[in-house]
Amino acid sequence: MIGFEMKAWGSGGFKQKRAAWSEGSLMALKVLALAGSFADKGKQGSTQKGALSAIEASFKKIADKRFAHICGLGLDFALFIRGDLNFKYYFDSSKSSAQVQSELYHRFLSETDKIGDQVMIYFCAIVDDFVTRNFDNSDEDLTLTIDIDL
Numbered sequence: 001m002i003g004f005e006m007k008a009w010g011s012g013g014f015k016q017k018r019a020a021w022s023e024g025s026l027m028a029l030k031v032l033a034l035a036g037s038f039a040d041k042g043k044q045g046s047t048q049k050g051a052l053s054a055i056e057a058s059f060k061k062i063a064d065k066r067f068a069h070i071c072g073l074g075l076d077f078a079l080f081i082r083g084d085l086n087f088k089y090y091f092d093s094s095k096s097s098a099q100v101q102s103e104l105y106h107r108f109l110s111e112t113d114k115i116g117d118q119v120m121i122y123f124c125a126i127v128d129d130f131v132t133r134n135f136d137n138s139d140e141d142l143t144l145t146i147d148i149d150l
Contacts, residue, residue: 004119008126010144011077012134018122059117066124071104072097073131077142084150085111119150 005019074093081087087107091100108115115123123146130144 004116004122005149006119006122006126006146008130008144008146010130010134011140011142012137014130014133014144016126016129018126020118020122056117059121063117063120063124066121066128067105068097068101070124070127070131071100073128075131075135075142077130077134077144079127080143080145081107081111081148082145083147085115085148087111119148123148 003019003021006017008014008016008018073091075091076093077091079089079091081089085108087110089104089107095103126146127144134142
């Protein structure tokens with residue numbers, strides 16, 4: 001599979017499924033653009049490669065901003081990551097956003113060398129949606145489970 005899929009469920013009846021193409025798809029497009037630029041020495045191949053590099057850079061910026069955002073949401077809940085990655089992290093509202101960012105980032109790194117920007121963007125969207133749904137839910141210990149298939 002070129003791409004990834006995430007299935008999430010948690011407190012408050014939260015359920016979500018997301019899937020998308022990944023950086024592997026973008027790399028394949030870059031290879032095709034590069035091959036085209038070798039065959040055609042004109043500007044078109046170079047322009048396509050430049051546009052794809054700009055898209056990649058935009059994904060990185062979006063992923064970084066989304067990650068920083070979810071790490072500062074201020075809701076206490078347990079996060080369980082399953083599937084191709086496997087770890088538990090507890091979001092603790094008494095910790096600073098910077099501390100949560102560092103801890104969660106290192107949890108991801110303990111499971112994989114690098115997580116793609118698209119995967120991070122979709123992961124953050126799920127966490128953000130979960131927090132929005134459960135922000136006023138004080139009746140239970142909140143949990144979110146995300147099954148990631150890379």
